[in-house]
Amino acid sequence: MASRRVVVVGAGITGLVAARELGRDGSLEVICLEASDRIGGQVHTVPAEGALVDVGAEAIHLGAPHIAALADELGLTQSVLGATPGSSVLATRKGLRPLPAGVGPTGPTKIWPVLKSGILSPAGLVRAGLEPLMARKRFTEDLGVGDFTARRFGREVTDTFVDPLLGNLHGGDVHQLSLQATAAQLVPTAANGRSMLLKTLKRPATTPAAPKPGKAPLPMFASWPTGLGTFTEALAAQSKATIRTKAPVEALERIGQQWRVVLADGEAIDADHVLLTTPGPVSSGLLREHCPAAAALYDQVPLVSVATVLLGWRREDVADNPTLRDANGILLPSNRARTFKAATNLTRKWPHLETPLHLLRASVGRDGNTLADDLTDEQLAARVAAEIGELTGLLAAPVFSAVHRWPHSMPQLRPGHKARVAAARQALQELGGISIAGSAVDGLGISSTVKSGQQAAREILTTAKDTQAS
Ligand SMILES: Cc1cc2nc3c(=O)[nH]c(=O)nc-3n(C[C@H](O)[C@H](O)[C@H](O)COP(=O)(O)OP(=O)(O)OC[C@H]3O[C@@H](n4cnc5c(N)ncnc54)[C@H](O)[C@@H]3O)c2cc1C
Numbered sequence: 503m504a505s506r507r508v509v510v511v512g513a514g515i516t517g518l519v520a521a522r523e524l525g526r527d528g529s530l531e532v533i534c535l536e537a538s539d540r541i542g543g544q545v546h547t548v549p550a551e552g553a554l555v556d557v558g559a560e561a562i563h564l565g566a567p568h569i570a571a572l573a574d575e576l577g578l579t580q581s582v583l584g585a586t587p588g589s590s591v592l593a594t595r596k597g598l599r600p601l602p603a604g605v606g607p608t609g610p611t612k613i614w615p616v617l618k619s620g621i622l623s624p625a626g627l628v629r630a631g632l633e634p635l636m637a638r639k640r641f642t643e644d645l646g647v648g649d650f651t652a653r654r655f656g657r658e659v660t661d662t663f664v665d666p667l668l669g670n671l672h673g674g675d676v677h678q679l680s681l682q683a684t685a686a687q688l689v690p691t692a693a694n695g696r697s698m699l700l701k702t703l704k705r706p707a708t709t710p711a712a713p714k715p716g717k718a719p720l721p722m723f724a725s726w727p728t729g730l731g732t733f734t735e736a737l738a739a740q741s742k743a744t745i746r747t748k749a750p751v752e753a754l755e756r757i758g759q760q761w762r763v764v765l766a767d768g769e770a771i772d773a774d775h776v777l778l779t780t781p782g783p784v785s786s787g788l789l790r791e792h793c794p795a796a797a798a799l800y801d802q803v804p805l806v807s808v809a810t811v812l813l814g815w816r817r818e819d820v821a822d823n824p825t826l827r828d829a830n831g832i833l834l835p836s837n838r839a840r841t842f843k844a845a846t847n848l849t850r851k852w853p854h855l856e857t858p859l860h861l862l863r864a865s866v867g868r869d870g871n872t873l874a875d876d877l878t879d880e881q882l883a884a885r886v887a888a889e890i891g892e893l894t895g896l897l898a899a900p901v902f903s904a905v906h907r908w909p910h911s912m913p914q915l916r917p918g919h920k921a922r923v924a925a926a927r928q929a930l931q932e933l934g935g936i937s938i939a940g941s942a943v944d945g946l947g948i949s950s951t952v953k954s955g956q957q958a959a960r961e962i963l964t965t966a967k968d969t970q971a972s
Contacts, residue, residue, distance in 0.1 A: 506966050509763045509771055510534040510743070511751045511788070514543025515948055516940040518737040519572075519955030520777055523963075525742035530966060532743035533771060535763070537750035537780075541738050544911060544941075545948070547729030550812055550904060551566060553857045554729040557810045557906035559948055560846060560863070561585065561606065561723040562730060566949045569958070570720055578737040584721025585851045590668065590831035592874075593838045594621045598825060599894060601833065604702075607668035608685045609651050611658055612702055626658030634697035641692040644917040647685045648676030650692055666833040670844045672946065673806040673912035674868040683915040683945055727854045733948075735811035751780075754788050754930035754936070761935050774969075775935050775962050779955065781805070782942040786909050789936070793956075795929035796938065799922050801943045805910035809874035811842065811886045814859030814902030817849075825894040826860060827848070832893065841873055841885040859902055869914055879905040913942040937962060 506529075510521045513536035521534040540546075546558040564570045575577050577830060591598040602619040604612030610630075616622065622630065633654050641650060647668060652660040660676065669676045682689055691698055726732035736746050749769075754776060755762040764773045767926035777947065778785045782800035790797040820826040830851040833844050842864035849860045862888045867874030877885070883903035890896060923943055930936050937958050941947075 504778075505529065505531050506774040506970070507531040507533065507772070508775045508777065508962060508966075509761075509773040510777045510779060511763070512536060512543065512781075512784075512940065513541040513732065513738070513745055513747070514779060514940065515545060515737075515951040516779035516955040516958075517543075517777075518734055518741070520779065520939060520962075521743035521745065522737055523956055523959030524777075527963075528742065530963070532741075533773075534743050534745045535749040535751055535765070535771075536745065536747045538884070539747050541745060541747060542731060542734040544908065545730045545734045546595070546906070547731030548906070551814055551857045551859050551861065553855045553861070554727075554731070555812065555830050555855065555861065555863070556725070556729045556731075557812070557863075558908065559730055562733060563724055563947070563949045564720045564724045565722040569949055569952055572952060573720075573733070576733070576740060578706075578726065578733065578736055579720060581726055581732070582720060583726060583852065583854055584724055585830060586853055588828065588830045588850065590833050591825060591829045592621065592662070593832065593834045593893060594662070595623070598622065598829075598832065601831075605663050605667070607664070607671060608647060608688055609655055609664050609698075609699075610702075611826050613699055621662060621902065622658055622662040626656060626662070627856045630658030630659050632656070632697075633699045637697040637785070638695050640695040640913060641681075644680050644682045644920065645692075646677040646681045646917055647681050647688070650681050650685075650688065651676075654698065661835055661837055664958040665837075666835045666844065669836065669868070670833065670865070672914065673808050673865075673868050674914050678869065678914065678916055680915045680917045680919045682917075683919040705780055707860075716938075725852060725854075730948075750928055751784075751788065754792060756792065759935070773935075775937065775965070777937045777939060777958055779938075779940040779958075781910070781940075783910070785938060785940075785942070789938075793926075793933050796926040796936075799926035799938075800942060802916060802922060803859075803919070804869070804914045804916075805942075806867060806869045806912040806914060807872065807874040807909045808865055808912055809882055809908065810906045811864045811866060811882050812861060812889055812902070812904045812906075813864070813883065813890070813900040814857070814861050815896075815898055815900050817858070817860050819898035820860045820896060823896045826862070826896065832890075836868065836870075840867075841877075841882070842887055843868055845886075845890065861902075864890070867908075867912075874907065875909065913946055915945060 602615035608707035
């Protein structure tokens with residue numbers, strides 16, 4: 503081999519980001535192998551009713567500096583589109599209510615909007631107000647996010663806010679999601695015993711940072727007129743790596759100091775380094791024979807199936823419905839959800855979706871239920887439409903529906919995950935020539951997977967340079 507060769511397995515966000523980074527300085531030959539007939543993995547934009555609609559990830563978090571920097575590098579900041587200003591509504595004991603300002607995935611960051619919203623019961627409010635006292639208990643071990651927020655703010659805050667926000671993002675049970683792996687920003691707070699409420703009361707009101715001269719401020723959450731596929735297509739187009747689709751990797755074989763990557767059709771590609779960014783069961787299958795300790799990591803990451811249900815109504819049928827007119831989305835706590843757990847009011851939220859129909863996209867599937875596997879497309883569409891009608895008072899039936907399934911797609915990172923990842927990476931380092939990255943390892947979401955791909959690429963590049971120097 504003339505130059506050192508790296509094979510990246512999987513062309514989802516992680517694999518595409520890593521392959522692009524690895525190929526940048528031209529010192530490595532990089533090949534990215536993707537099993538399916540398209541790149542992007544869980545980013546998937548499809549034509550629907552005259553628009554390009556995302557049926558996987560829907561919004562990118564440009565508020566994260568590394569994502570904004572990457573979008574800039576890819577030349578995508580000019581065309582970026584922010585969501586229409588507005589909030590989502592939350593299903594509560596009093597019906598649908600606007601999500602109070604300052605409520606994030608891990609609970610309230612401002613107390614007054616929550617107090618004023620009337621969403622919590624008096625007992626729930628009193629319990630939430632005890633947070634400064636409850637904060638004295640320090641947690642240095644990993645624990646469930648929901649267990650932590652319930653301890654701090656009480657069960658009602660956790661069930662009402664944390665469950666539908668953080669739980670929905672992960673398709674997970676918040677009591678079983680690792681604080682360290684899925685809510686890392688809370689780890690110092692858990693360990694230092696300081697009150698989150700008192701901190702928010704003392705914090706002076708912040709004004710957003712002024713944009714750099716000549717640059718328009720970027721929206722916090724964004725997409726592009728041609729959907730999030732724009733981002734993955736740009737990553738591939740601006741990559742020096744060879745990206746091959748319909749190239750499923752079936753096995754890894756050790757050949758001296760190298761690894762032989764064997765495809766399903768028997769083709770073999772020898773590599774100095776292999777980066778696995780594949781879903782857990784695939785990565786563990788490829789690793790089992792060579793590094794059981796690393797394979798074991800994935801055995802402790804259960805996967806939840808989800809489905810995306812697109813519904814379309816005639817615009818005149820929804821024009822007078824306050825929720826479909828004014829809210830960007832609907833969130834349901836687990837104790838109120840029957841079939842769907844969250845919905846994006848696509849036509850209102852994304853101004854570029856100028857479709858003849860009013861489109862909404864609902865998600866189904868959560869840790870603890872198998873609805874996304876069990877129900878037919880017709881059952882999913884009918885049940886979601888009926889539940890939207892009950893929640894919002896909409897009488898009209900949708901005239902369009904489409905279901906996209908994501909079987910076993912959402913990794914559930916349980917308490918102790920970070921320590922297991924460290925052990926798996928240590929075992930792989932001892933083996934040599936194989937790295938792991940992706941949502942099952944470093945957390946789901948575009949922000950985490952971009953970071954995961956960048957970090958893996960940096961480490962492989964460093965190893966390659968060290969090897970060349972020695
Ligand atoms: C319905 C849904 C909605 C979401 N919404 C958002 C959102 O709005 N915002 C956000 O930030 N995140 C969202 N996410 C999460 C985010 O999309 C994912 O965390 C991220 O895209 C995962 O990227 P990845 O590269 O780790 O894995 P994947 O995207 O799963 O990529 C892995 C790739 O490996 C390929 N592969 C599998 N087996 C093999 C093999 N044997 N050989 C070669 N290739 C193989 C797969 O085909 C796939 O392309 C959502 C996810 C889903 C499912």
